[in-house]
Amino acid sequence: MDEFGIIATYFAPLAGEGAFGLKDDAALLPARPGQDLIITTDTVTEGVDFFAFDPSADIARKALRVNLSDLAAKGAVPAHYLLNLSLPHTITPDWLAGFADGLAQDQREFGISLLGGDTGATDGPLSIAVTAFGFVPQGRMIRRNGAKVGDAVYVTGTIGDSGGGLAIFKREKHSLNDADRDTLIARYRVPQPPVAFAEQLRAIAHASVDISDGLIADLGHIASASGVHIAVIGERVPLSAPLRTLWGDEVLLRAVTAGDDYQIAFTAPPGLRGPFSEIGVVEQGSVATLLVRGKEFLIKKPGYRHF
Amino acid sequence: MDEFGIIATYFAPLAGEGAFGLKDDAALLPARPGQDLIITTDTVTEGVDFFAFDPSADIARKALRVNLSDLAAKGAVPAHYLLNLSLPHTITPDWLAGFADGLAQDQREFGISLLGGDTGATDGPLSIAVTAFGFVPQGRMIRRNGAKVGDAVYVTGTIGDSGGGLAIFKREKHSLNDADRDTLIARYRVPQPPVAFAEQLRAIAHASVDISDGLIADLGHIASASGVHIAVIGERVPLSAPLRTLWGDEVLLRAVTAGDDYQIAFTAPPGLRGPFSEIGVVEQGSVATLLVRGKEFLIKKPGYRHF
Numbered sequence: 001m002d003e004f005g006i007i008a009t010y011f012a013p014l015a016g017e018g019a020f021g022l023k024d025d026a027a028l029l030p031a032r033p034g035q036d037l038i039i040t041t042d043t044v045t046e047g048v049d050f051f052a053f054d055p056s057a058d059i060a061r062k063a064l065r066v067n068l069s070d071l072a073a074k075g076a077v078p079a080h081y082l083l084n085l086s087l088p089h090t091i092t093p094d095w096l097a098g099f100a101d102g103l104a105q106d107q108r109e110f111g112i113s114l115l116g117g118d119t120g121a122t123d124g125p126l127s128i129a130v131t132a133f134g135f136v137p138q139g140r141m142i143r144r145n146g147a148k149v150g151d152a153v154y155v156t157g158t159i160g161d162s163g164g165g166l167a168i169f170k171r172e173k174h175s176l177n178d179a180d181r182d183t184l185i186a187r188y189r190v191p192q193p194p195v196a197f198a199e200q201l202r203a204i205a206h207a208s209v210d211i212s213d214g215l216i217a218d219l220g221h222i223a224s225a226s227g228v229h230i231a232v233i234g235e236r237v238p239l240s241a242p243l244r245t246l247w248g249d250e251v252l253l254r255a256v257t258a259g260d261d262y263q264i265a266f267t268a269p270p271g272l273r274g275p276f277s278e279i280g281v282v283e284q285g286s287v288a289t290l291l292v293r294g295k296e297f298l299i300k301k302p303g304y305r306h307f
Numbered sequence: 308m309d310e311f312g313i314i315a316t317y318f319a320p321l322a323g324e325g326a327f328g329l330k331d332d333a334a335l336l337p338a339r340p341g342q343d344l345i346i347t348t349d350t351v352t353e354g355v356d357f358f359a360f361d362p363s364a365d366i367a368r369k370a371l372r373v374n375l376s377d378l379a380a381k382g383a384v385p386a387h388y389l390l391n392l393s394l395p396h397t398i399t400p401d402w403l404a405g406f407a408d409g410l411a412q413d414q415r416e417f418g419i420s421l422l423g424g425d426t427g428a429t430d431g432p433l434s435i436a437v438t439a440f441g442f443v444p445q446g447r448m449i450r451r452n453g454a455k456v457g458d459a460v461y462v463t464g465t466i467g468d469s470g471g472g473l474a475i476f477k478r479e480k481h482s483l484n485d486a487d488r489d490t491l492i493a494r495y496r497v498p499q500p501p502v503a504f505a506e507q508l509r510a511i512a513h514a515s516v517d518i519s520d521g522l523i524a525d526l527g528h529i530a531s532a533s534g535v536h537i538a539v540i541g542e543r544v545p546l547s548a549p550l551r552t553l554w555g556d557e558v559l560l561r562a563v564t565a566g567d568d569y570q571i572a573f574t575a576p577p578g579l580r581g582p583f584s585e586i587g588v589v590e591q592g593s594v595a596t597l598l599v600r601g602k603e604f605l606i607k608k609p610g611y612r613h614f
Binding site (some may be wrong): 020023024025026027028029030031032033034035036037038039040041042043045047048070071073074076082084086115116117118120122123124125127129131138141143144145209210221225 | 327330331332333334335336337338339340341342343344345346347348349350352354355377378380381383389391393422423424425427429430431432434436438445448450451452516517528532
C-alpha cells in the first residue's frame with residue numbers, strides 16, 4: 001500500500017472539519033473572533049519515547065497526549081491536530097489499524113479531530129510528530145513568565161511513574177507485583193495529561209508548564225522565565241505507591257528528574273484546593289531547587305536531554 | 308550543545324510574533340476576523356528530498372519552500388511556520404549556522420517568521436518537518452475540487468527541472484555545460500514556488516494544486532476531486548532549455564512524472580494571460596491524461612511514491 005492508500009484507509013476516517021477528508025493540499029481553520037489559537041508540536045521517536053513492541057494504539061495515544069499536555073498547561077481547550085509520520089518499510093496493516101484505533105479513541109476522549117499531516121517512508125526509526133491546536137479566550141493563555149514571589153507551587157497527578165515504567169522496560173531489578181508493574185508501564189505508554197483541568201487552571205494559575213523534561217527542570221523553566229526562585233519541598237511531591245515500592249529510598253530524586261510525566265506544574269496563590277498538590281513556594285532569586293528535610297539538594301542532571 | 312542550546316543559539320533569533328522567543332510550551336496566533344487560517348505540513352528527509360552534502364542553507368530553504376508552494380496553490384499568503392527537526396548526532400555547529408541562515412534568508416524573502424517547533428536527536432537520517440501557516444480572506448481558499456468542464460489548465464514556471472537536477476546527482480550521463488548543470492541542480496536544491504502569485508491566482512483559479520508528486524499525478528488529484536477529465540497537451544508543457552538538452556527525446560515524459568517541481572497547476576477560464584502557460588483542457592470524464600501529437604500517452608507510474 002502506498003501513502004495515498006494508507007491515508008485513505010486509515011487516516012481519512014479520522015479527519016474532521018477543515019481537513020477536507022485529507023484530500024487537499026492544506027487544511028483550513030476559520031477565525032474564532034475573541035479566541036487565540038494555541039499551537040504546540042512534539043515528536044516521539046521509537047527507542048526514545050516508545051518501543052517497537054509497544055501496542056501501536058498506545059504509541060498513537062502517547063504521540064497525541066504529549067502535545068495535549070502542553071495545551072492544557074497553557075489553559076487551552078484542544079480542537080485539532082496534524083500528524084507527520086515517518087514509517088519504516090516494515091510497518092504492517094495491523095500496526096496501522098491499531099495506530100488509527102488509538103487515535104480514534106483519543107479523538108473521542110478529548111473531542112479533537114485530525115486536520116492533516118503527511119506520511120513518508122524512512123530507513124530510520126519510526127517517528128511521529130504531532131502538532132496540536134487549541135483555543136483560549138483572547139489574551140488568556142497561561143505563560144511561563146507569570147510566577148510571583150509569594151505564590152505556591154502546585155502539581156497535578158503523581159510524579160515519576162512513567163520513568164518507573166521505563167526503568168522496568170530497561171530491565172531494572174524490582175519486586176513489584178504484576179498489578180503495580182502494569183500500572184507503571186501503562187503510565188509510560190499512555191500519559192494521562194489533565195486536559196479537562198485547563199479551564200480551571202486558567203482561572204487560578206499565574207504561570208504553568210507541562211512536565212516533560214522532569215519536575216525540577218520544567219519548574220526551572222518557570223523560574224528562569226519569571227525571574228524567581230522556586231523551592232520544591234521534597235516531602236510534598238506526590239508519589240504513587242508502586243513507584244515508592246520500585247525505587248525505595250531513591251524514589252524522590254529519581255522521580256523529580258525522570259520526566260515524561262505530562263502532568264502540569266503551576267504557580268498560584270497559596271492554600272488552594274483542587275485536583276492538585278501544593279509542593280513548594282516561589283521566592284526571590286532564580287532557578288528551581290529541591291529541598292529535602294529543609295536542605296537544598298544538588299541535582300546534577302535535572303532532566304532529560306536529547307543530545 | 309544540547310537542544311536548549313541549539314534552540315537558543317540558532318533558532319530563537321528567527322522567532323517572530325506569537326513565538327515568545329521559543330521560551331514557552333506553545334505559540335499563539337490571534338484570530339484575524341474575516342480571514343481563514345490555511346495550514347499545511349510536509350517533511351523532507353535526507354536521501355529522499357535532499358542529500359547530506361547539500362549546503363545546509365539550501366536544505367533549510369527547500370524544507371520551507373515545499374510548504375510555501377502548498378499555501379500559494381491555495382491562494383494563501385504565508386505568515387508563520389513550525390520546525391520539527393530530527394538531527395543526527397553528527398550534526399555540527401557550522402551545519403546548524405548555515406541552516407539557520409537559510410531560514411533567515413527565506414524569512415526575509417517571504418515575510419514569514421518562526422512560530423515554534425521541536426529539536427531532537429535521531430539515529431536515522433536527518434529529517435525536517437515544516438508546518439506552514441498562511442491566511443486567505445474567509446471562504447476564498449482555492450480547493451482541488453472546483454475544476455469545471457470548459458476550463459483551461461495552466462501551470463506556472465517550467466516542469467521537470469528539479470528532476471533533472473536529481474538525475475545529475477544520481478550520475479546520469481549528460482553533456483550539459485556547467486551553467487546548465489548548475490541551473491538544474493539549483494532547481495533541485497532550492498525550489499522556486501510562485502508565492503507572490505497567490506493573490507492573483509485567487510482571482511482566477513477554479514481549482515489548484517502544487518506539483519510535488521508530478522504534473523500528471525497532481526492534475527489527477529484535481530480531476531479526481533472535481534469529477535472531470537484533464538487532458539494535458541504535451542507540446543505545450545513548458546520545459547527549460549537545459550532540461551531539453553539533458554533528456555532529449557525523453558524530456559516530456561520524464562518531466563511530467565518527475566515531481567518535486569513546487570510550481571502550481573490550476574484550472575481557470577481559457578485564454579488567460581499571466582505568469583503561467585496554458586497546457587490543457589478540462590473535459591467530461593475522470594483522471595488526467597497526457598496527449599502527445601493528439602494521442603493519449605499511457606503513463607505507467609505517473610508520480611513519486613514513498614512506498
